[in-house]
Every structure is written in C-alpha cells, then in structure tokens.
Amino acid sequence: MTADRGRQRRTGEAREEILGRLETAYRAAGEGGGPAGRIAYALEPGRDPEMLLAVARERFESQEIGYHILPGFQSLVDSVANHLYSRQARLVALQPCGLFDRLDLRHGLARRLPDLRFVDAGSGLTDVARADVGITACEAVIAQTGTIVLSATKREELGVSLLGGVHFCIATVDQLTADLDSWLAGRPGWAPDEATVLISGPSRTADIEKTVVIGVHGPWKLSLFLVKE
Amino acid sequence: MADLRDIVREKLADNALQAALARALGIVRGKRTAAVSELASFEDAKAVAAAVRSNAVQRLKDYLPQLEARLADEGTHVLWARDAAEACRMIVDIARQRSVRRCVMSKSMVAEEIGLEAALKNAGTVVVQSDLGERVVQLAHQKPSHITAPCLHLSAAEVGRILHEKSGIELSSDPEKLSRAVARTLRPVFLDAQMAVSGVNFAVAETGNLVLVENEGNGRMGYTMAPVHVAVTGIEKVVGTLADAAALLAVLPRSATGQRATCYVSILPPRPFPGQERFLVLVDNGRSAAFGAGPMRDVLRCIRCGACMNACPVYERVGGHVYGWTYPGPIGIVLAPFLGPQEVRAEISDLCSLCGACTEVCPVGIPLDRLIVLARGLSHSCRPAAVVKRERSALEWFGRAMGGRVSYRLSHLGHKLARAWFPKKLARTEAELGWSGVRTAPGPAAVLFRSRFKRRAAAEDGTADEGSGGEV
Numbered sequence A: 001m002t003a004d005r006g007r008q009r010r011t012g013e014a015r016e017e018i019l020g021r022l023e024t025a026y027r028a029a030g031e032g033g034g035p036a037g038r039i040a041y042a043l044e045p046g047r048d049p050e051m052l053l054a055v056a057r058e059r060f061e062s063q064e065i066g067y068h069i070l071p072g073f074q075s076l077v078d079s080v081a082n083h084l085y086s087r088q089a090r091l092v093a094l095q096p097c098g099l100f101d102r103l104d105l106r107h108g109l110a111r112r113l114p115d116l117r118f119v120d121a122g123s124g125l126t127d128v129a130r131a132d133v134g135i136t137a138c139e140a141v142i143a144q145t146g147t148i149v150l151s152a153t154k155r156e157e158l159g160v161s162l163l164g165g166v167h168f169c170i171a172t173v174d175q176l177t178a179d180l181d182s183w184l185a186g187r188p189g190w191a192p193d194e195a196t197v198l199i200s201g202p203s204r205t206a207d208i209e210k211t212v213v214i215g216v217h218g219p220w221k222l223s224l225f226l227v228k229e
Numbered sequence B: 001m002a003d004l005r006d007i008v009r010e011k012l013a014d015n016a017l018q019a020a021l022a023r024a025l026g027i028v029r030g031k032r033t034a035a036v037s038e039l040a041s042f043e044d045a046k047a048v049a050a051a052v053r054s055n056a057v058q059r060l061k062d063y064l065p066q067l068e069a070r071l072a073d074e075g076t077h078v079l080w081a082r083d084a085a086e087a088c089r090m091i092v093d094i095a096r097q098r099s100v101r102r103c104v105m106s107k108s109m110v111a112e113e114i115g116l117e118a119a120l121k122n123a124g125t126v127v128v129q130s131d132l133g134e135r136v137v138q139l140a141h142q143k144p145s146h147i148t149a150p151c152l153h154l155s156a157a158e159v160g161r162i163l164h165e166k167s168g169i170e171l172s173s174d175p176e177k178l179s180r181a182v183a184r185t186l187r188p189v190f191l192d193a194q195m196a197v198s199g200v201n202f203a204v205a206e207t208g209n210l211v212l213v214e215n216e217g218n219g220r221m222g223y224t225m226a227p228v229h230v231a232v233t234g235i236e237k238v239v240g241t242l243a244d245a246a247a248l249l250a251v252l253p254r255s256a257t258g259q260r261a262t263c264y265v266s267i268l269p270p271r272p273f274p275g276q277e278r279f280l281v282l283v284d285n286g287r288s289a290a291f292g293a294g295p296m297r298d299v300l301r302c303i304r305c306g307a308c309m310n311a312c313p314v315y316e317r318v319g320g321h322v323y324g325w326t327y328p329g330p331i332g333i334v335l336a337p338f339l340g341p342q343e344v345r346a347e348i349s350d351l352c353s354l355c356g357a358c359t360e361v362c363p364v365g366i367p368l369d370r371l372i373v374l375a376r377g378l379s380h381s382c383r384p385a386a387v388v389k390r391e392r393s394a395l396e397w398f399g400r401a402m403g404g405r406v407s408y409r410l411s412h413l414g415h416k417l418a419r420a421w422f423p424k425k426l427a428r429t430e431a432e433l434g435w436s437g438v439r440t441a442p443g444p445a446a447v448l449f450r451s452r453f454k455r456r457a458a459a460e461d462g463t464a465d466e467g468s469g470g471e472v
C-alpha cells in the first residue's frame, strides 16, 4: 500500500510537470491544425454487395485468407465439418456466441464428426491453447483491406482466434462493409468496451531477410466461411 | 569514442551488411509503392494523416487528461513518467510488487528507448523479447538496427547461426524453418509469463481505447495470456477519436511493411479484462521539450512507420547501428536532440545528403529534410567553435558571391587565382572543414558552364542568342 501511494505521488508530480510544460509551450504557439477529412482509395466498392464481394475476394486471395462462399446456413455446418475433417482436427474451441447457439453448431458438428472434442465453455486459456482449430463469428468484414472484425470480452474468447493453429471465422455477406472508416461511420458514438481485433490474414513475419513466413505465434491458417443468406 | 567517419567506413566495407541492406530495402520499397498505389492519391492521404497527427499533437494538453480520465474510470492505472529512469523505476516497481519472475515483451520502441529490458533484468526479472527480430537481436546481444525490422542487418545464415548457438535451434538458413522454430520456443514462455509489456500505436482520447498494430501475434499473445499487462508509450501517441486512428491505420502499414493492413490490429477497451491488471505508462522523456521547440514540434507527428529510413540513401549504405541509438535514419536524426541520451553523437545529423526522399514518403507529412537542417543547427553547439566560425564565414562569403551576376563572376576569377597562387592553403582549409576528407575538391572549370551552354545553344540553333543561357 505504501509503495502504491508513493508511486501515485510521484506520477502525480510528473503529470503536473508534463502537462505544465505542454501548457506553456501551447500558449506560446497557439492553436493550429484543421479538419482531417477522409482517406480515399483508388478502388471504392461503395455499397454494392457484388462489388464489395469482388474486392473482398481479391484481398482475401492476396492475403492468404481461405474463403468459402456458401449459399445458406444449411450448408454451413456441412462445410465446416468437412474442413475440420480434412484438417484432422480433434479438439475445437468455439467462441460463445448467439449465432452458434441458434445454429446449434456444436451439436451439428458433433453429429457429423463423432470423434471431435470441444473445449468446454468456461475453460481456461491453457485449455483453449490445446485446440487444433478455433471457430469464431465476427462483427464485420472489411472489403478494402480484407479484414475480419472480431470482438471479445474475455481473454479466453480472444484466445479462440489466436491460440489454435487454425482459425475458422463465420460471417454473412451482409456483414461486408467498404472500409474501416465507413464501418466506424455506421456506428456513431461507438466506444468499444470489449476488445476488438481486426484480422487481415494468418499471422506472419518477414523479419528474416524480408522473406514472408506464414504462421508465427498466431494461426498459420485463416479460413472465412461467408454465408450468402 | 571511435570517429563516426571510421564507423561509417567500416560499415561500407562490410559486404554482408551491404548485401543484407540492399536486399531488404529493395523488397520493402517495392511493396510500399504497390500498397500506396491502392490509395486514390498518396499526397491527399498524407494530408489527411498529417492533419490528424498535427491536431493531436496540438491538443496534447487536452487529450492526455481526457485519455487518463477515460482509462482511470474503467480501472486501467495511468502512470506518468518525466524521463526514462522514472518510467523504468515505475515498471520495475510494478514487477516487484507482483513478484514477477518472467516478463514477455512485444515490440515497443519506447521500451527500447528507455532501456526497460536492462532495468527489469537488473531487478531480477527474466525478460524475453517475443517479436522474432527482437528475439534474434536479444540473443545476439545486439541492438535493433531498424524500427520495424530489428534484424534487417543480418543474413538468414547469420540469424541461423545465432539461434543455433544461443537457443539450440537446428542450424539452418531457411527463414521459414527458423521463424517457426523461434515461435515454438516462445510458446511456453507466453503461457508462463506473469507480465506482458507492449507498446501502443495509438491511444484514443475520446474512448480510452489502446490500439496495437502487429503481424506476428506476439503482442496479442502477451496481453491475452499474462495476468499483468503494462503498455508503455510516448505522450505524443494520443489521437482524438477512433476515426482518427482509422485514418492513420490506412497509411501506417502501407508505409511500414507495404501491407494494406497488418495481420492484427487490437483495439483494447479501457477496462482491463477480467482477471487482469492493466497499466498505461505515459513517457515524456524529451517530448514536451520538442513540443516547445518551434518547428521541431512536427517530429511529434511521427507514427514510427520506418518509411523514411527505408527510403534514405545514407541508411541504405550504413545501416541503423551507426546512428548509435534507438531511432536510426532521418527520424532518428531529428528526434535525437530531444529524446536521445547524452552519448548520442551530434554528428549523426551529418548522415544526410538532404535529398528529401524521406520527406516524400513520410505518411504524416513531416518535413524531415528541413528539420534535419534545423537539427544540424542544434548540433552546432556541440561542435568545435573554431570550425563552426570558419564554416559560417565561408558560407557567408559564398552567399555573397552567389548573390549577384558581377560578384559571381568575380568569385569565379578569385577562386581560380586562389587555386593557382595558394593551392596548399586552400586545400588545408577545405580539409579542416571536412569537405575534402572523403572526396576530391574539384578545381574551377576552365570554361564556365554559362559559356558552354551559350555555345551549345548557338550550335543547335545556328544563332547565338545572348539571353538564352541565363546565369547559373
């Protein structure tokens, strides 16, 4: 407690001194700056769903994101099960979410793949880290940068898209949006009180001789199941 | 301390370094060009990003308390540090009070700047760098040579040897094998670390969000797994709104690595995750001095993309270690007078040809070439007074000579006569000024360019037009 109070006093003094210096210099120089505006892209897909999808597909391909466009939720569970099977996945972590509950995804997968095991909801991070595949839903898909927008309130939920070697993400085509700017513009006053992660590909590095290597600390494979329904 | 020129010569003679720099910078420049071409206009994007950053810098005194209030209300501890030593003390205290044995660090330039790794180690905490390039230089007991590519100066074979010797990884020069092997050795470290230290790319004043940008996932691993997360950043990293952060995210990865977006951008909420403590350490360490330094205030706009060093022809030949501190390249030169430790050489401001390539690529419109000239002015106070005096009077004479047609002609004649009558004295003066130390000072041309130009124009036109040549 004494150490905490000492730290608070010191940081309080530092705060006043730093802000004081800024205030003094600010008064000497006065107000500056101006409105910033918006960054425009060479290719602007607008709101046309076909254009959005076309731009997004191009981005996914160049960013090594696997994608599967499915006609409806009927085929989703089959498709996810097939991909789990072909990857020989034995343990899967599912992000807790309303969509998966509505689809009854866990039971649908268990019926199709009887040997498949699931990380129990409420398990700790070390359990999540043992999963071969993590499956999440998402908030939005940004076409311009081929980005999946995820949100999570707990660290264990964040771990689902990070700790397994493979990440499957499920989205609907109507979640496609042109760019980050327009996504934010559609949520005025948004102050995220949960973690939001923008994912634009499987984890990568180019630290050694600028050679791109896919799959470092995060998943080496990212697949998006995009449902048209 | 070795002479800077000797160090430069040594780097120029290092063939392995020259090959590594040429290869890496060639690739990254090409990628940047392609990524930037997806913007409608780089110049317009630059203007937007510059406005975002200069607004933020201008309003620091309002944004910082706003950010602090937002975070503190939600339970994130905000600490302020006047300098590097104070910041390190605070973070060491946090580690001590929580009996942290192992700390995992993701890439943070501010942590590097304040010497946090050494401070924690001295206090008995094991520090493991988790960014691949940072891990390599940590194992090699070297310093990073680039702000976004720490081991850019090493070949794959050298990296393979370091990892083999220091970490027991199978000897290889295959970047893929090596990268995966390092990641495997770090996995248990993440699971076991009691504290994670990360940087912050942008801190959003309005919402209290901390934005972290990365590719490898080590930053995410750190703040996801560890029960204590310490985010350390400079006071200038604040932006007003999430939309401001989004504008910067459109130019940062394109300029840094030539990607349209990095693999991961984390927007952390102001409230720590359940079961986790979070600290934000706001470091001044010379930034408020830069804020009060007139036009040099623009250095605070920097978003640490590294594009200026990638474009710099001097960096391309000498690499990052020559600059002798955390930030190399053009941005390193202009930050050094404010953020640099005492031992940083004033002469690093001479590592510039004033070509302006850095200014052209800077996504937040920092006029780096102009600021480097100002940094040279600041560094003059550290140079021998006699040299500065002589240089200044020589330049004054030069200015007068170039100022008019007659004086220009007379100066040419004077130079010719001086070379003929006092060649040794002239050579000595030039050498003392450092102008002819590494190049031969050219003598005056036998025929003036003006006359040659006129003759050529006359030959081409078949006429001698008196006014066409003009003065040079």
Ligand code: SF4
Pocket (backbone or CB within 6 Å): B255, B301, B302, B303, B304, B305, B306, B307, B308, B309, B331, B358, B361, B362, B363, B364, B365, B366, B368
């Ligand atoms: S000065 Fe500009 S180009 Fe250089 S690192 Fe900073 S933002 Fe990037």
